[in-house]
Amino acid sequence: MxxxxxxxxxxxxxxxxxxxxxxxxxxxxxxxxxxxxxxxxxxxxxxxxxxxxxxxxxxxxxxxxxxxxxxxxxxxxxxxxxxxxxxxxxxxxxxxxxxxxxxxxxxxxxxxxxxxxxxxxxxxxxxxxxxxxxxxxxxxxxxxxxxxxxxxxxxxxxxxxxxxxxxxxxxxxxxxxNVPQQMWDKWVFLATLASATCLNRAAIGDILAAPDGRRVIEGLLAECRAVAAHNGHPVGEAFEGRANTVLFTQGSPMTASMLRDVENHAPIEADHILGDLIARGGDPQNGGTLSLLRIAYNHLKAYEARQARGA
The missing domain is CATH 3.40.50.720 (NAD(P)-binding Rossmann-like Domain)
Structure with missing residues (x-):
């Protein structure tokens, strides 16, 4: 072969x-x-x-x-x-x-x-x-x-x-x-991790140490899960167990590779990881209030705009 x-x-x-x-x-x-x-x-x-x-x-x-x-x-x-x-x-x-x-x-x-x-x-x-x-x-x-x-x-x-x-x-x-389901599971996890660590410019443990850090991660995870369910790929119990272990571990040094790219002033996959997720639905507006996922995406698009003008 x-x-x-x-x-x-x-x-x-x-x-x-x-x-x-x-x-x-x-x-x-x-x-x-x-x-x-x-x-x-x-x-x-x-x-x-x-x-x-x-x-x-x-x-x-x-x-x-x-x-x-x-x-x-x-x-x-x-x-x-x-x-x-x-x-x-x-x-x-x-x-x-x-x-x-x-x-x-x-x-x-x-x-x-x-x-x-x-x-x-x-x-x-x-x-x-x-x-x-x-x-x-x-x-x-x-x-x-x-x-x-x-x-x-x-x-x-x-x-x-x-x-x-x-x-x-x-x-x-x-x-x-069932590879599409496994791809969606990873996407939900990665989008949550990237959104949380890039928006806060911090590792999971640092976010959890902040007053509302856990609520922010929980909110992002819920929104990402909603998109997967909206597209016919709701995450299962096995995913929930892994996500809870990784995303809510006190003192965890974990960050998304996207945050490392931001810190290195490198190109990022904001459109592919977050923008496309938002575009596929399940993005609640709650009477006009921006979702956490959309705020994180806006944060990364502002970073890209700044990079594009060499700032």
């Missing part, structure tokens, strides 16, 4: 690197500078689950893609999605499966419109990783999983074949028959 990993950043580089380390047929679609760096230093992973330096990893540039691949593993930032699509489009053939690991759901609409619903799977990943100054992939905790499946539900031969490729590749791989 030929697997094309779009980019060799923190997420794609980690999972693609583990697949390559396990002997799978993996090619990384990269820009010339990254291709040169990988040729010189190799693909380097620093991880509690085991370090790796992979020499002679296969790379390809957008203008030298040599025909269709069986799987395209996509893990770019949402604001790079259009550029990513343009780069890997020549790799998509009649039987190619596109497996995106982006958060939210907007990218699914974009990909299915471009390539057809039959070529797009649902997917999500759980990992905390970054690139250090040497462009090495640094895995920040011991969580590293990919969950995927057919958007229409059920199992299929292609999902089973991809699962077979991922088994034994050094990370947790889960082929499921």
């Amino acid at each position: 030929r697997i094309l990993v779009v980019g060799a950043g923190a997420v794609g580089g980690y999972f693609g690197g583990r697949l390559a380390q396990a002997g799978r047929d993996v090619t990384f679609l990269v820009r010339p500078a990254r291709a040169a760096q990988l040729k010189d230093a190799g693909l380097v992973i620093r991880s509690p689950r085991g370090d790796a330096t992979l020499r002679d990893v296969k790379t390809v540039l957008a203008d030298t893609i040599d025909g269709p691949y069986d799987v395209v593993l996509l893990s770019c930032k949402a604001y790079h999605l259009d550029d990513a699509i343009a780069s890997f489009a020549p790799a998509v053939g009649p039987d190619t499966a596109i497996l995106p690991l982006l958060n939210g759901m907007r990218h699914i609409d974009v990909l299915t419109q471009k390539f057809g619903a039959q070529r797009v799977l649902g997917g999500l990943c759980v990992i905390a990783a970054t690139l250090n100054p040497a462009r090495e992939i640094v895995h920040l905790n011991d969580l590293h999983s990919i969950t995927f499946g057919e958007l229409q539900g059920g199992t299929s031969e292609r999902v089973q074949a991809i699962a077979a490729q991922m088994q034994g590749a050094g990370f947790d791989a889960n082929a499921v028959d």
